[in-house]
Amino acid sequence: MTMKVVGQRVKRYDGMAHVTGETRFVDDVIVPGTLTIKAFRSPVAKGNIKDLDTSAAEAMPGVAGVITAEDVPCNAYGLVPDQPVLVEKAVRYKGEPIAAVAAVDEDTAVEAINKIKLDIEEEKPVFDPLEAMKPDAPKVRPEGNVFMFGERPFRQIILGDVEEGFKKADIIVENEYLHPSLEHAQLEPQASLAVPDAGGKLTIYTVSQALYFHLGQLLGILQMEPDKVQCKQWAPRTGSSWRHNAGFSDINYVGGTVGGGFGAKNDIHADHVTALLALKTGQPCKWRWTREEDLLYSTFRGAWRMTIKDGITKDGRIVARQIKSIRDAGAYSTLNFYVVDKHSFLAAGPYFIENVYVQGYCVYTNKPPASSMRGFGITPATFATEVQIDKIATQLGMDPWEIRFVNAFRKGEHTATRRVVNSVALVEVMQKLAEKAGVDLPDKLMTMTSTERG
Amino acid sequence: MYSLEFTVNGQLCQVAVDLKTTLLEVLRDKLFITSPKVGCNTGDCGTCSVLMNGKLVRSCITNALSAQGKEVTTIEGLAEAGELHPLQEAFHDNYGAQCGFCTPGMILASKALLDENPKPTREEAKEALSGNLCRCTGYGKIIDSVMAAAEQMAQAKS
Ligand code: FES
Numbered sequence: 001m002t003m004k005v006v007g008q009r010v011k012r013y014d015g016m017a018h019v020t021g022e023t024r025f026v027d028d029v030i031v032p033g034t035l036t037i038k039a040f041r042s043p044v045a046k047g048n049i050k051d052l053d054t055s056a057a058e059a060m061p062g063v064a065g066v067i068t069a070e071d072v073p074c075n076a077y078g079l080v081p082d083q084p085v086l087v088e089k090a091v092r093y094k095g096e097p098i099a100a101v102a103a104v105d106e107d108t109a110v111e112a113i114n115k116i117k118l119d120i121e122e123e124k125p126v127f128d129p130l131e132a133m134k135p136d137a138p139k140v141r142p143e144g145n146v147f148m149f150g151e152r153p154f155r156q157i158i159l160g161d162v163e164e165g166f167k168k169a170d171i172i173v174e175n176e177y178l179h180p181s182l183e184h185a186q187l188e189p190q191a192s193l194a195v196p197d198a199g200g201k202l203t204i205y206t207v208s209q210a211l212y213f214h215l216g217q218l219l220g221i222l223q224m225e226p227d228k229v230q231c232k233q234w235a236p237r238t239g240s241s242w243r244h245n246a247g248f249s250d251i252n253y254v255g256g257t258v259g260g261g262f263g264a265k266n267d268i269h270a271d272h273v274t275a276l277l278a279l280k281t282g283q284p285c286k287w288r289w290t291r292e293e294d295l296l297y298s299t300f301r302g303a304w305r306m307t308i309k310d311g312i313t314k315d316g317r318i319v320a321r322q323i324k325s326i327r328d329a330g331a332y333s334t335l336n337f338y339v340v341d342k343h344s345f346l347a348a349g350p351y352f353i354e355n356v357y358v359q360g361y362c363v364y365t366n367k368p369p370a371s372s373m374r375g376f377g378i379t380p381a382t383f384a385t386e387v388q389i390d391k392i393a394t395q396l397g398m399d400p401w402e403i404r405f406v407n408a409f410r411k412g413e414h415t416a417t418r419r420v421v422n423s424v425a426l427v428e429v430m431q432k433l434a435e436k437a438g439v440d441l442p443d444k445l446m447t448m449t450s451t452e453r454g
Numbered sequence: 455m456y457s458l459e460f461t462v463n464g465q466l467c468q469v470a471v472d473l474k475t476t477l478l479e480v481l482r483d484k485l486f487i488t489s490p491k492v493g494c495n496t497g498d499c500g501t502c503s504v505l506m507n508g509k510l511v512r513s514c515i516t517n518a519l520s521a522q523g524k525e526v527t528t529i530e531g532l533a534e535a536g537e538l539h540p541l542q543e544a545f546h547d548n549y550g551a552q553c554g555f556c557t558p559g560m561i562l563a564s565k566a567l568l569d570e571n572p573k574p575t576r577e578e579a580k581e582a583l584s585g586n587l588c589r590c591t592g593y594g595k596i597i598d599s600v601m602a603a604a605e606q607m608a609q610a611k612s
Pocket residue numbers: 491492493494495496497498499500501502503512513514515
């Protein structure tokens with residue numbers, strides 16, 4: 001039997017629209033009378049707002065509306081709602097939005113932004129997570145610079161007993177790995193269009209990669225169903241603050257056409273501001289970030305500092321692995337804690353190691369908030385653990401291929417979180433890889449299988 | 455204000471512009487032709503690429519008035535008599551378009567190449583498209599698409 005889809009090359013359902021130019025991205029939705037939005041952003045990385053004067057901007061002809069923190073019904077959002085839509089007092093990173101203007105055209109909006117007067121008391125910022133972890137460091141956040149995973153200032157994963165494992169080892173290999181921050185650089189910058197209707201409801205055209213998460217958060221910010229949605233100001237994390245009971249019908253959230261995301265559009269960047277200005281002015285409002293804004297102020301992959309200490313026996317088996325990872329989260333929690341969770345769960349790699357201890361820290365600094373990017377926290381961990389394997393090989397005088405074969409998951413083994421792995425094929429994948437790369441591996445490795453630990 | 459008269463995809467247009475209006479603004483904001491995208495607005499990414507008298511230009515850094523009397527082609531103007539251009543077919547067949555944001559510019563840059571060099575090598579194709587960024591595909595399938603289109607056009611000729 002030939003199948004229609006399985007085993008066939010299937011063309012993209014949206015491919016024809018892409019090649020004819022018919023695909024309509026958010027910025028391609030054109031509604032008559034749409035106002036252009038520009039943001040007024042903080043000139044300093046840390047400070048306390050003394051006074052904000054938007055009157056000259058508001059008085060300008062062509063300006064339809066200006067919003068500040070006062071206009072935001074619930075000025076705290078995120079899965080852990082700790083991030084303001086617009087800063088009220090405490091600025092935590094350079095470029096943080098403080099006010100936004102909607103005007104008839106871009107030139108007018110830019111001119112209005114230039115008329116906003118800010119009196120801000122600059123404070124000493126902290127940029128290095130190691131500095132931020134010190135007790136006397138400047139406080140990025142009032143509750144402390146280290147995210148609390150329940151009771152602990154780190155995500156902890158324990159399997160077996162690493163100290164016992166180290167005792168059994170013939171050699172110990174310990175190294176520190178640094179992974180820099182990375183920008184997604186998706187080709188479509190952050191953009192949003194909010195169109196109000198006469199009944200006070202909104203249609204929002206969004207670039208979101210996480211429509212239902214964002215819809216819930218938007219309803220919370222806008223307090224559109226006041227009796228159902230409670231404004232929760234930030235409180236230490238006790239569980240999920242996800243608002244699942246919001247009234248979804250108040251916003252017609254139109255999305256799904258994303259000009260590249262890679263994790264850059266898992267956090268709300270523009271929809272809250274377009275929504276607020278659309279409600280305030282009664283007119284459609286569009287905000288398209290400039291490339292410069294997108295590079296400087298949108299979320300990105302945060303930097304990591306990872307220390308790995310491994311105990312290895314002479315035959316190449318890793319018998320204990322201890323990892324301490326520090327994630328530079330920037331100023332807000334966003335998805336950082338989830339990134340650290342995933343990192344910690346899987347940092348030991350695709351290898352069966354009986355004794356594992358992982359500490360994953362999530363540390364606030366006065367930088368734009370980092371968040372998700374492809375693989376969340378796993379990609380940096382893979383970089384570190386794979387380089388570590390090469391270093392183990394050098395120290396043992398063994399072929400790095402062999403170390404990987406000897407330690408690779410076999411069917412029925414489990415990860416550091418005791419998740420049993422049943423469909424594993426790392427051994428076979430490496431065999432194929434060696435073949436394709438023209439690497440001649442010894443029979444001993446080429447006859448191994450993922451079903452048996454030989 | 456100045457009057458700009460030019461042809462877009464075979465249609466004569468007249469638009470009022472000022473000295474700092476770009477061709478991209480005319481196309482998107484005045485004529486509502488949205489296939490040229492605003493990826494950077496600084497001439498760095500190629501998503502706003504269009505053809506002006508057959509030559510590839512970045513419309514975000516092209517002064518609108520420099521199109522005076524000229525012929526501009528966007529991707530909407532590639533199909534002829536309802537038939538897709540072989541490049542459009544090839545990008546669809548070979549997965550040369552993923553999110554689609556770079557695609558209109560990429561196909562027009564490819565057209566500029568094939569008009570000049572109908573049988574490019576892969577290296578020449580890479581070189582010709584090097585000003586058009588794509589974040590999704592990794593470029594391999596874009597070059598495959600261009601090579602397939604070149605092949606198809608050569609066959610159609612003979
Ligand atoms: S938008 Fe013109 S080159 Fe990027």
